[in-house]
Amino acid sequence: MKRIPLASAAVLLALAALPLSAQPVITGLDDLRWGATRDAAERYWRGVPILEYKVAEWEFLRMPDRDGMQWILGMHVSAGFQSFLARSVASPGDAECQRAFEQFVERMRRLAPGITPDGQVHNPGGGNLCQAVLARQGYARFVWKDPASGAVALVYIDHTSGRMTYVYQSPDVAASDRASGAIGTSTLFLMRDLPLPASGREVWNPQARLPTTLPLGAPGADILRYYGDPVRRDTENVGPGMTDHVYADSGRGGLVLTMHETAGLVRVIHSTGQTVPDLPCNAFWARARDRVAARMPGVTPRGGAHNPRGGDLCEQVKAGTAFAEMVWEDSAAGFTVWLRVDPSSGETSLAFQSPQFHQWFDGSPMGRERWERVNRAAGVR
Numbered sequence: 182m183k184r185i186p187l188a189s190a191a192v193l194l195a196l197a198a199l200p201l202s203a204q205p206v207i208t209g210l211d212d213l214r215w216g217a218t219r220d221a222a223e224r225y226w227r228g229v230p231i232l233e234y235k236v237a238e239w240e241f242l243r244m245p246d247r248d249g250m251q252w253i254l255g256m257h258v259s260a261g262f263q264s265f266l267a268r269s270v271a272s273p274g275d276a277e278c279q280r281a282f283e284q285f286v287e288r289m290r291r292l293a294p295g296i297t298p299d300g301q302v303h304n305p306g307g308g309n310l311c312q313a314v315l316a317r318q319g320y321a322r323f324v325w326k327d328p329a330s331g332a333v334a335l336v337y338i339d340h341t342s343g344r345m346t347y348v349y350q351s352p353d354v355a356a357s358d359r360a361s362g363a364i365g366t367s368t369l370f371l372m373r374d375l376p377l378p379a380s381g382r383e384v385w386n387p388q389a390r391l392p393t394t395l396p397l398g399a400p401g402a403d404i405l406r407y408y409g410d411p412v413r414r415d416t417e418n419v420g421p422g423m424t425d426h427v428y429a430d431s432g433r434g435g436l437v438l439t440m441h442e443t444a445g446l447v448r449v450i451h452s453t454g455q456t457v458p459d460l461p462c463n464a465f466w467a468r469a470r471d472r473v474a475a476r477m478p479g480v481t482p483r484g485g486a487h488n489p490r491g492g493d494l495c496e497q498v499k500a501g502t503a504f505a506e507m508v509w510e511d512s513a514a515g516f517t518v519w520l521r522v523d524p525s526s527g528e529t530s531l532a533f534q535s536p537q538f539h540q541w542f543d544g545s546p547m548g549r550e551r552w553e554r555v556n557r558a559a560g561v562r
Contacts, residue, residue: 205330206293207349210265215332215351217262222254232403246270249281250347255354263351271311273343278311282321282345285336289325293334298323300337315343331355342428397516397535399446404438411438420541423447439538447538452530462495462522465529466505469520473509473531477518482507484555486522499527506555515539521551 209215213225222242223229230242238259244252249271255264271277289298300323304313313319315338322337333355335348404426411426419425419439428436439448466486474482488494488503497503505522515536522529534542542548 205327205332206296207325207327207330207332207334209262209351210349213262215262216260219256219261222256222262249277260351260353264354265349267347268339268342269345271345273311273315274309275311276309278338278343278345279309282310282336282338285345285347286323289323289334289336293325293327296325296327298325300324311338311343311345314338314340326355327352397446397449397533398444401440401445404440404446418547420538420545423538423541441537444535444537447535449533450530451532452528462493462527462529466494466520466522469529469531470507473507473518473520477509480509480511482509484508484558487558495522495527495529498522498524504554504558505529506551506558508555 209217210225213222217225219240219242222244226244226247228245230244232243233240238257240256240258242254242256244254246252250267250269252265252267254262255266257263269278269281271281302310302319302321304310304319304321306313306318310319310321314321317340319338320340323335325334327333331352333348333350335346337346338344339346411428413427415425415427416423417425420441422442424440424442426438426440428438437448437450437452438446439450441447470486484504484507486494486503486505486507488497488505490497490502494503494505498505499522501524503522507520509518511517517532517534517539519532519534520530521532539548543552
C-alpha cells in the first residue's frame with residue numbers, strides 16, 4: 182500500500198469552513214484523533230502495547246483489552262493513528278457477543294446521528310445472532326460513511342469467527358480501500374476476505390510480520406499470546422513434530438496455524454468457508470487470484486481454474502466437474518502461497534507454507550496428490 186499523505190493545509194481550511202452540520206463526525210477514537218502519535222495513543226490507553234507488528238510503513242499495536250474488546254491500532258510512520266480494529270472477547274456462544282454488537286451499533290447511532298448506515302441484521306431462524314452468522318444462517322453488518330471527510334466506521338459480526346467486530350478507518354485508509362474495491366475492509370490489517378501482507382515479497386519473508394498473523398517461524402508462545410487457545414489441536418495430516426492449531430472449524434471459514442516443535446509456525450491457512458455473503462465463489466476466486474498475483478510480480482503460478490460446465494465454481498469443484506488450485510512458489514527460498522477450492526468441502530482457502538513444511542508435505546501422499554493435480558493443470562487459468 183502506498184504511503185498515506187498527510188492532510189494539506191488547504192484541506193484543513195476547507196473543512197474548517199464547512200457549516201457545523203457538515204463537519205466531519207468520524208474523527209478518530211473518541212479523543213484519540215486521526216494523526217495522533219504513538220505516545221499520544223499510549224497516554225490515551227494509559228498503557229503500552231501487549232504486542233506490536235511492523236509492516237512496511239505501518240505499526241500495528243495490540244493494546245490491552247478494554248470494554249470487553251481486544252484492540253489493534255494501525256499507526257502510519259508519518260501520518261500517525263489511522264485505523265483500529267476491535268473484536269469482542271466473548272465467544273459466539275456467549276450472549277455477550279450479541280449484546281456487544283447491539284451496544285456498539287447503538288453507540289455509533291448516538292455518535293453519528295446524521296449518518297444513515299448501510300447494512301442490516303438478518304437472522305431468519307432467530308436465536309443467538311453470533312452463532313447464526315457463524316453457521317452462515319444470518320448476517321449482521323452496518324457501515325457508517327462520513328460524508329464530510331470520507332472516514333468509515335463498521336460494526337459487524339465476522340462470519341469466519343462469529344465474533345462481534347468494530348472498525349474505524351481514517352479518510353485516507355477508507356479512500357485506499359475504495360480504490361482497491363475492498364470498501365470497509367481495511368487492506369492493512371483487517372483482511373476479512375483475503376489476509377495478505379501490505380506489499381510484495383513480504384508474502385514469503387519469514388521476518389515480515391503479517392498484520393493478521395505472526396511471521397512464519399514464530400514460536401508457539403507468541404501464537405498463544407496473540408490468538409489465545411485454539412478451538413482444538415490436531416496432529417493428523419501433518420508431519421512429525423507438527424500440530425495444527427485450529428481457530429475455526431473447516432466449512433465455516435477461519436484460521437489454522439501449523440506449528441512445528443522446533444521450527445515454530447510453518448503454515449498459515451485462511452479459509453473463507455463455503456460462501457461469502459456479499460461475494461459469490463467465482464468473484465471471490467478471481468479477486469483472490471488477482472490480489473496474490475499483484476503482490477507477487479514476476480512469479481508465474483502453476484495450476485488455475487477450469488470450470489467447463491460453468492456456474493458456481495465451488496459447487497462444481499465439490500461435484501468433481503471443475504478444478505481450482507493455484508500455487509505461487511519462490512523457488513529460491515522454498516516458500517509457497519497456495520490458493521485452492523477444496524474438492525471435498527467446496528471451501529476456498531489461502532495457505533502460506535514455509536520450507537520446513539514443504540520438507541514433509543512434498544513427499545507426503547497428500548502433497549504428491551496436490552502437486553500432481555496442479556502440474557496437470559499448469560497453464561489453465
